[in-house]
Amino acid sequence: MMVNQTGDSDKVLCGVCGKPNPANAVVCEHCGSRLGLERDGELFGGPLDPLDALRSEAGGVESSKSPTGRLTEPEPDFVFGDHEGRPTPIRAEQTSPPRDPSLASSSTGIPGWIRHSGPPSPGEEGEPPSWLKHAGPVVSEPPGEIPDWLSHVALPSTPSSGPITTPALPHEEPSFEEALDWLSGGPGSVEELPAAESPAWLLEDMPDEDLAIESTEGLPESLEPLLSPEWLDNADEELSLDIFGDLEEEPSGEDFAPDWLLEPEPLAEEKPLTRPEEPELVPEITPDWLVEMAGEAPGTELPDISGEEGETDEEPLPEPPDVLPAEPAPAHEPSEIELAEELPEQGLAESEPIGLEEPLLEETIDWMDELDSLDTGEGYRAEEDVPPSDPLRAFEIEAEPESGQLLELSLDEQTEQAAPPSLAEEVLEEPGPLEEGLPIEEPEPEPVEEAVEVEEGVPDWLKEIDLVGEEEREEGATAEMATESSQPVSPLIKSGMPDWLLSGEEAEDQEARQEIEQAEAEKPSDWLDILAPGEEEALGMPPIADTGEEPLIPDWMKELTDEEEPFPDLDFPELETPMAAADEKAPADNMDWAAALDWVMAEAPAAPAVAGEDLLGLSGDLFSLGEEEPITAEEPAPEEMPEWFHKLQEQEEESVSVEGPPSPVDQIDSLRYSAILGAKPEEGEPALETYGALKDVADVIQPELIFEGSSLVVAEPRDELLLTETHAEQILLVEKYLHADRAEAPLTRAGRRVPVLRWVVALLILAALLISAVMDYRPFSSASAPSAATAAYDALEELAGDTTTVLVAFEFEPDTAAEMNQIARAILEHLATRDSVTVYTISTRTTGSAVADDILRDDSIYSRLKENSGTWLNLGYLPGKANGVSGLTIGTPTSAVSPLAHDYLGAETGIEEDRLVDGEIDAIVILTNRYDDLKMWVEQAGTPSGLPVIAGVSATLAPLAAPYWDSKQLIGLVSGVNDAVAYQQLSTGRVSPVTLTTFNTQALVSTLAALIIIIGAVWNGISSRRNRQERRK
Amino acid sequence: MNLLTADQITLITGGLGFLITVALLSYLIGDNLLYRIAIHLFVGVAAGYAVLVVIYQVLRPRLIEPLLSGNPETIAVASVPLMLLLFLVLKLSPRTSAIGNISIAYLIGVGTAVAVGGAITGTLLPQVQATGQLLGPGEGQLLNNIIILLGTVATLLFFQYWLRKRAPSGEIKRSPIMRAVVAVGQTFLTITLGTIYGGLILSGIAILGEQVASLYHWINALIG
Structure with a gap:
């Protein structure tokens, strides 16, 4: 906002819409934007509105939006900061101006608790909060309430002029009023900064360093030394390193801190170096009631609020007086001095809970020192270098318009924020060591204790209010307020408060407690919203209703922070881990974040797909594991959870159990093996298997269906189950076997009875064989020649006479030589009887050449060949089976060795032809007892070459060789000993004794076997008929 | 110079044959050491003989000699x-x-x-x-040809798996004609398999008789 350049002080131009507004207007009548703070911003030379700067730092929250309880980006550590259960004080944080204007658009470096604040809503700007309403207007303090010391200070001042307004007329002086707003929660900022939102519990137990860091992060750099005096760092070096690590580059703390604070021990002896020269002003400046209190102060037992000892948590701190006592409105417009006189009381009246007195008091002193030092115009300078200025001189400077306004604003800030004036008054109220003559005896005082003691030893000159430079005062006051307003009122201060302040404070305290209790009853789990707010959107959780209520901290969390450091060690991702498994099916639209978390925890085990066995038998342990995980230090123990949380959790679990989808275990429960059999699981002794391979075995894992996936879908059967007669028979048969298996006892020796009948049959066959083979009993001397054997004989007889060449394939081995030799001899004897017959023997078996050589060397054959000028050649082994036989037909390459070139001993045969068709071979005789060999020769040699093929096969192969005979692929077939006998009879007219013996043996045994089979069939038929008759009977 | 006469060799080989035969027949009473010795001896001898045959009848004449021929x-x-x-x-x-x-x-x-x-x-x-x-004219072969043709067709139809219709219960459905044809084919298969099995028995009896006769003759020769 800009002041009307025309010099019309009654009109103030709105910075937003540019329209004129009355000078006393708080908000623009046209656009509703706030007016006062812009002027302050102009005066300060910084941002137009400190709140806007904070808002911009807090994340660009629009000033027109409602600030009520909006927790856009809460810091998790914010929750664990304290245990009082009170809301976080946001007022002081909001009022902290930006440290650097460049940071206005950046959220980095801004503590989370500052971001929580939001701008006031337009609707809330116009009216003060409820707690302020009944307190009456802030500026309505009667002049009589102004402390005397302020009156004394104000004497030399001149009336205000120009745009400087008086705090007593907020409606007429918007600049002051708005300064009052953002300092002390005036209109527009009251709703966003209610006392209930700034609980002292957080600031009380919050570590000092955290508070200090957060307090300074949003402040200008020039204010940081005020908030973090280096002399305090010297007192506790470790603490100062953590807290003011970022401020070490600032001017040395010694420039701001008095020596008596840096060195407590000599301080008592050397007296304060600050303003000892002006003790005479003290009784004049100090109000009477403060003096009275100072007289009582030495006897007052100062509370030890050291965070390390934790005594602060045990002592309930007084609630800040949020409600100002209703005082009669001033009859006249107070002057600046009057306003300044009443400011301390207002500041006391509206002082926020102060959690930490330690930095507050010390910073107040620094701040006061700065005020004093800045009086000389040297800015921040060491106190030793700058002699204390005369307060009168300060007020002379104040007489200047701008500086006077600044003073007013600084005083207003102190008044509204209560921190600087509170501290100032606190210092003044408490008789310092100088006044009481009590030296500070603690050599290494704790920061807080030192502060308290220093508080007592505040020199008198500090009780004077001096003028400060324009920027220094603004920054110092803002920083002071930012820190001190967030601290609870110490008993010391409270003890010095007037009755009307205490009454208002108590009323406000009660009201705040009631609000807290109500908030706990209504929404007990909102405290978890602070843990991870905003995540519900990413997790698909129901949005958290913005009720504007303050986050509540359960008791267990307060205790937790007492025992350990809350902020640095917290591992929030662990809290977020279960949320990652959140299901989109989160029930309960109104479920808050805590409820959603519990629901996710309950449903999380159902999400992963595990093996079927785990699902069936072991999945229950998975759930239990999830519940019985060891409690880490970061997570609260169940017993630490408040009762209301347990109840809520139980209720939510019940609701989830009803509404949630059934788990896979429940889905397949009916498909368990025991469920299918209808058996109930036995308890106690392990079940034994009753039958089967695992009979009498205990703890047998029953077969189970294996499912994979998170859900089970059982489709309806497609086809109707039909039970046919066949099925019924099969079922009966299975049942019969099962019953038989159950009924029959273990096999006894009765089942191993000797098969007498079999032995009898075997002995009969052996006797017949011996009779024929050994005793030369030959009942059969000849055999009828079948057509196939006769055809074979005729085919060999029809071959050309003298030049006949026959290739005989010996495709049998010695194991079957007893039968095949009879056939081979019959055919070879026939060939040997012919003149000049050449016989080539070959075999695809390694032992075939040996068998052939053994036969050809028989006298009956060898001698006849020689007699008839016949020759024979054993070509030996033909490798490659069918390929080798095919090679005989196709031939071999020119340079390759022909299989006909060498005999079985490797000697050259002299055969030049490499193909069967190119040679002199007239026929192929196959002697084999295997079908594959017969087929191979027929397919690869006989059919392709067109040569006549005669097969001599065993009796076993006769049925399989018959088709080739029927298809004329074989021109002759000699099968078995029977055909061999017939062939010999055809060729030579006689049968060799060996062949005849074998023939008779075979005939006798086969006849006997046939008789036994017939007898056995008859016997079986008769016995079966008897059995049937017996069954019928 | 022959160390052994022909009769002595025949006696020794006959004795080995007798022992090995008894060892193999001992399998009738169960698996035993003699049977295993006979089996391993037979396999070893056959393998050794096969190696010699391959070397002398395959590698040397068909591989080594050509490689050394210089051509x-x-x-x-x-x-x-x-x-x-x-x-x-x-x-x-x-x-x-x-x-x-x-x-x-x-x-x-x-x-x-x-x-x-x-x-x-x-x-x-x-x-x-x-x-x-077989369907053509022939003297006295008509009945035989009909039997062969019927047996062949019926047997092939018995093995037609791809034309079978199955009921919902899985049972094969066939028409009455097909059932008769399949029954004929099944009969032919039974006869064929019986014939093969009978020929196998005959072959076995012939082998056994010849082996028993050789043993008997060896014993007679041994006894003298």
Whole structure:
């Protein structure tokens, strides 16, 4: 906002819409934007509105939006900061101006608790909060309430002029009023900064360093030394390193801190170096009631609020007086001095809970020192270098318009924020060591204790209010307020408060407690919203209703922070881990974040797909594991959870159990093996298997269906189950076997009875064989020649006479030589009887050449060949089976060795032809007892070459060789000993004794076997008929 | 110079034959050491004999001699199977076994082609042609031809799995005619299998009788 350049002080131009507004207007009548703070911003030379700067730092929250309880980006550590259960004080944080204007658009470096604040809503700007309403207007303090010391200070001042307004007329002086707003929660900022939102519990137990860091992060750099005096760092070096690590580059703390604070021990002896020269002003400046209190102060037992000892948590701190006592409105417009006189009381009246007195008091002193030092115009300078200025001189400077306004604003800030004036008054109220003559005896005082003691030893000159430079005062006051307003009122201060302040404070305290209790009853789990707010959107959780209520901290969390450091060690991702498994099916639209978390925890085990066995038998342990995980230090123990949380959790679990989808275990429960059999699981002794391979075995894992996936879908059967007669028979048969298996006892020796009948049959066959083979009993001397054997004989007889060449394939081995030799001899004897017959023997078996050589060397054959000028050649082994036989037909390459070139001993045969068709071979005789060999020769040699093929096969192969005979692929077939006998009879007219013996043996045994089979069939038929008759009977 | 006479050799070989035969027959009472000794002896002798046969009847005349012949063409031709042989040897090592697949591929490919071609041209087509010729006129062969034709068709229809209709219960559905034809084919199959089994018995009896007769003669020769 800009002041009307025309010099019309009654009109103030709105910075937003540019329209004129009355000078006393708080908000623009046209656009509703706030007016006062812009002027302050102009005066300060910084941002137009400190709140806007904070808002911009807090994340660009629009000033027109409602600030009520909006927790856009809460810091998790914010929750664990304290245990009082009170809301976080946001007022002081909001009022902290930006440290650097460049940071206005950046959220980095801004503590989370500052971001929580939001701008006031337009609707809330116009009216003060409820707690302020009944307190009456802030500026309505009667002049009589102004402390005397302020009156004394104000004497030399001149009336205000120009745009400087008086705090007593907020409606007429918007600049002051708005300064009052953002300092002390005036209109527009009251709703966003209610006392209930700034609980002292957080600031009380919050570590000092955290508070200090957060307090300074949003402040200008020039204010940081005020908030973090280096002399305090010297007192506790470790603490100062953590807290003011970022401020070490600032001017040395010694420039701001008095020596008596840096060195407590000599301080008592050397007296304060600050303003000892002006003790005479003290009784004049100090109000009477403060003096009275100072007289009582030495006897007052100062509370030890050291965070390390934790005594602060045990002592309930007084609630800040949020409600100002209703005082009669001033009859006249107070002057600046009057306003300044009443400011301390207002500041006391509206002082926020102060959690930490330690930095507050010390910073107040620094701040006061700065005020004093800045009086000389040297800015921040060491106190030793700058002699204390005369307060009168300060007020002379104040007489200047701008500086006077600044003073007013600084005083207003102190008044509204209560921190600087509170501290100032606190210092003044408490008789310092100088006044009481009590030296500070603690050599290494704790920061807080030192502060308290220093508080007592505040020199008198500090009780004077001096003028400060324009920027220094603004920054110092803002920083002071930012820190001190967030601290609870110490008993010391409270003890010095007037009755009307205490009454208002108590009323406000009660009201705040009631609000807290109500908030706990209504929404007990909102405290978890602070843990991870905003995540519900990413997790698909129901949005958290913005009720504007303050986050509540359960008791267990307060205790937790007492025992350990809350902020640095917290591992929030662990809290977020279960949320990652959140299901989109989160029930309960109104479920808050805590409820959603519990629901996710309950449903999380159902999400992963595990093996079927785990699902069936072991999945229950998975759930239990999830519940019985060891409690880490970061997570609260169940017993630490408040009762209301347990109840809520139980209720939510019940609701989830009803509404949630059934788990896979429940889905397949009916498909368990025991469920299918209808058996109930036995308890106690392990079940034994009753039958089967695992009979009498205990703890047998029953077969189970294996499912994979998170859900089970059982489709309806497609086809109707039909039970046919066949099925019924099969079922009966299975049942019969099962019953038989159950009924029959273990096999006894009765089942191993000797098969007498079999032995009898075997002995009969052996006797017949011996009779024929050994005793030369030959009942059969000849055999009828079948057509196939006769055809074979005729085919060999029809071959050309003298030049006949026959290739005989010996495709049998010695194991079957007893039968095949009879056939081979019959055919070879026939060939040997012919003149000049050449016989080539070959075999695809390694032992075939040996068998052939053994036969050809028989006298009956060898001698006849020689007699008839016949020759024979054993070509030996033909490798490659069918390929080798095919090679005989196709031939071999020119340079390759022909299989006909060498005999079985490797000697050259002299055969030049490499193909069967190119040679002199007239026929192929196959002697084999295997079908594959017969087929191979027929397919690869006989059919392709067109040569006549005669097969001599065993009796076993006769049925399989018959088709080739029927298809004329074989021109002759000699099968078995029977055909061999017939062939010999055809060729030579006689049968060799060996062949005849074998023939008779075979005939006798086969006849006997046939008789036994017939007898056995008859016997079986008769016995079966008897059995049937017996069954019928 | 012969250390042993022919009779002595016959006696010794006959004795070995007798012992081995008894050892093999001892399997009737169960698996025993003598049976295992006889089996291992038989396998070992057969393998040794096969190695000698391969060396003297395959490698030397068909590989070594051509390679040593000095004829480049012959050597080149003979080197082809040598290369395939080396590839097969490389199958012994897992790292180089892939190279041996070339020889395997050659063997399988050529073997399959020869077998399939021979089966088609040497068995399938001639058998189909022969079956068709049975329908032609013949003297005294009509009944035989009818039986052969009926048996062939009925047996083939018995094995027609792809034309079977199944009820929802899985039962095969056939028409009454098909059931009769299938029954005829089943009968022919039974007779054929019985014949094969009977011929197997006859072959076994012949072998057993001849072996028993040889043992008897050996014992007579031993006794004198």
